[in-house]
Amino acid sequence: MKDTRPLLSLDDALARLVEGAAPHRIRQTESVSTFDGLGRVLAADVLSALHVPPEDNTSMDGYALRSSDVPSAGTVLPVSQRIPAGVVGSELEPGTAARVFTGAQVPAGADAVVMQEQCEAVPGDGLGAVRVNTVPAFGQWIRRRGEDVHQGAIVLHQGARMTPQALGMAASVGAATLAVVRRPRVALFSTGDELMMPGEPLKPGAIYNSNRFTLRALFQAAGCGVTDLGIVPDRLDATRAALREAAAGHDLIVTCGGVSAGDEDHLKPAAQAEGTLEHWQIAIKPGKPLAFGTIRRPGDGGSALLIGLPGNPVSSFVTYLLCVTTVLRAMQGSASALPAALPLRADFDWPRPDKRREFLRVRLNERGGLDLFANQSSGVLTSVVWADGLVDNPAGQAIRAGDTVRFLPTSELINR
Numbered sequence: 032m033k034d035t036r037p038l039l040s041l042d043d044a045l046a047r048l049v050e051g052a053a054p055h056r057i058r059q060t061e062s063v064s065t066f067d068g069l070g071r072v073l074a075a076d077v078l079s080a081l082h083v084p085p086e087d088n089t090s091m092d093g094y095a096l097r098s099s100d101v102p103s104a105g106t107v108l109p110v111s112q113r114i115p116a117g118v119v120g121s122e123l124e125p126g127t128a129a130r131v132f133t134g135a136q137v138p139a140g141a142d143a144v145v146m147q148e149q150c151e152a153v154p155g156d157g158l159g160a161v162r163v164n165t166v167p168a169f170g171q172w173i174r175r176r177g178e179d180v181h182q183g184a185i186v187l188h189q190g191a192r193m194t195p196q197a198l199g200m201a202a203s204v205g206a207a208t209l210a211v212v213r214r215p216r217v218a219l220f221s222t223g224d225e226l227m228m229p230g231e232p233l234k235p236g237a238i239y240n241s242n243r244f245t246l247r248a249l250f251q252a253a254g255c256g257v258t259d260l261g262i263v264p265d266r267l268d269a270t271r272a273a274l275r276e277a278a279a280g281h282d283l284i285v286t287c288g289g290v291s292a293g294d295e296d297h298l299k300p301a302a303q304a305e306g307t308l309e310h311w312q313i314a315i316k317p318g319k320p321l322a323f324g325t326i327r328r329p330g331d332g333g334s335a336l337l338i339g340l341p342g343n344p345v346s347s348f349v350t351y352l353l354c355v356t357t358v359l360r361a362m363q364g365s366a367s368a369l370p371a372a373l374p375l376r377a378d379f380d381w382p383r384p385d386k387r388r389e390f391l392r393v394r395l396n397e398r399g400g401l402d403l404f405a406n407q408s409s410g411v412l413t414s415v416v417w418a419d420g421l422v423d424n425p426a427g428q429a430i431r432a433g434d435t436v437r438f439l440p441t442s443e444l445i446n447r
Contacts, residue, residue, distance in 0.1 A: 038314035041388055044321065045357050045367070047309075051323060052361035055336050057282060059213040065201050068193045070254035071211035072363040077187040079204035082177035087137040088116075091172045094128040094150055095141035098167045110158035114138060128161050137173055144172035180204060190365040192254075192447070212363045217250050218277035218335070219243070220260035221287045222270060222298065223342065228262075241412060242287045242347050246340075249351055250285075252445055253359055270301035278305070278326040278335040282362060285355065286322075288342030298322060298339050306334060314426065316387040317346040317409035321354060336362075343409040349390050349421070352444040360447070370447050372423050372437035379403035381430035388426050392418035393438070401438060415441075 039047075060074035089095060100108060111127035114120040116134035123129055123140035131137065131144060145167050153160040180186055186200050187193075193201075193209070201209060226240040227233060240262060250257045258281065263273045277284040286298055299322065302308035308324035322339030338355055340347045353369065360367040378400035381391065392414040393401040401422065404414040421444075422430075423437040430436060 038312050038319075038387065041313055041315050041353065044311060044313045044354065045369070048323060048354060048358050049361045049367050052336060052358045055282060055325075055334075055362055056364055057212050057215060057362055060210055061213055062208045063211055065198055065206055065209055068198055068201070068209045068211065069195065070252075071193050071209065071214075072254075072365055073187060073189050073191050073193065073209060074212045074364075075210040076185045076189050077201050077204065077206050077209065079180045079182055079184050079186050081205055082182045083180040083203055084174055084176060084178065086176050088174050089131045089133060089135055089137055089144045089172060090174050091144055091146040092132050093144050093146040093172065094161050094163070095123065095131045095137050095144050096128040096163070096167070097123065097125065097141060098143040098169045100126055100128075101145075101163045101167055104164050104166055105162060107153055107160050107162045109155070109160045112138070113158060128163070130158065130161075142169055142173075143167040146172060190363070192365060194446075215253075215255045215283060215359055215362055216258070216281045217255045218258045218260055218281040218284045219246055219250065219287075220263050220273050220277065220284075222263045222265060223288045224265045226262045226288075241344050242340075242342065245344065245348060246285065246287060246351060249348075249355075249445065253356065255283075255359070265297060267297045267301055270297040271305055274301055274305045274326045274337070275329060278328045279330075281335050283358065284326060284335050284337045286337070286339045287347055288340075302326065302337055302339075306337065308337065308339075314387045315349075315353070316385045316389045317341075317343065317407075318350045318353070318390075319346070319387070321350060341409075344412040345392075345415055346409040348412075348415050352421075352441070353390075356444065356447060370439065370443045372439050374435050375438040376400040377403075377422070377430050377434045377436045378432055379430070380432055381424070384424065384427050384429050386426055389422075389424040390439075391422040391424055393422050394419050401436065 108128040110130050111124050112120050113130045114135045115132050119136055120138040123138045129138050145163050149165045151162040153162055186204055187197055221240055221243050225237050227237045229239050247257055263269050299310055302324050306326040308322055311321045312319055313321055320341050324337045325334040326337050327334050340350050357367045392404045396402045404417055420438050420440040423439055
């Protein structure tokens, strides 16, 4: 029977997902070494324990001096001290220069640094002298104390996901450990008697279960703990049993397949028997069917969230990028909006747009534009391997080569 329900816009669907995930926000936190914080979500702001840099330092190899001591190019000053990085020099004597190296603390009294390429060493007693071949400007090549960060400032906000650069930022302000949200615990299973695992002889009418591998890896990339419950037979009792097992000890259950209206699609009645379920039709392509609900957790009176993804591999992949990542972020207290799209040039024509909002598989080309994968079918997994992003195309909008389109990099969607 054809489904005649009105389609739900993606924006409305995402808003409902965020609302539904709110009661399931993960409250448990833990402390981890900053070394091990990659991909974790901050449970508290990171404040700077110091000024960065802690003292004025030089951004160049050269000579620290008083700018007033060099009235003209060619002035010669005796070198009174040598200051490598990590060494604190003494106050600079008037009429002298200090040999300094990048990152070294600028001695008290100095107000400028002249790079070594603009100086000449002059042999002499002690450390010799230096001929300064330019008139320095006050403050040049000096990084001021607190120029980057002031002591007590928030450098990373609660809800931020830790990237390599964020870890470096935390380390730079002295944060040896981070307060982070406990990792989401995800249970994953597929439904379908036609599914088989790679390595098994492929029976007539069967297919290999690619979604199992894709989704498991996506959750791992998102920093989740994943329990793979395998392939569940197309039976109501088996689906109910899998949901009960998945709810125990997990925050989120994700199924793949079984969310349409076929006779062998048992997820809806199973989920309604074990909890609650909404069955949506979202106005996107690829995608459209999505199930969202809760499954009672045996014993503790709580529940786990449930998301049922479509079975076609591209539909499953794209729906994960748009919807499941939104739920994961909401559960961890992070901003849940989709990343901002980049305006880029389409180097292709798309003359027959769909009535739904489309997410076209595209790839950046060497001309700075976007090429389109020729086959945009929801069953062509090759398209997402080839592509490095999606064009977010409004419903009914044709595209001509040269038009500006909205580009969402796949990496941004996966790692947001």
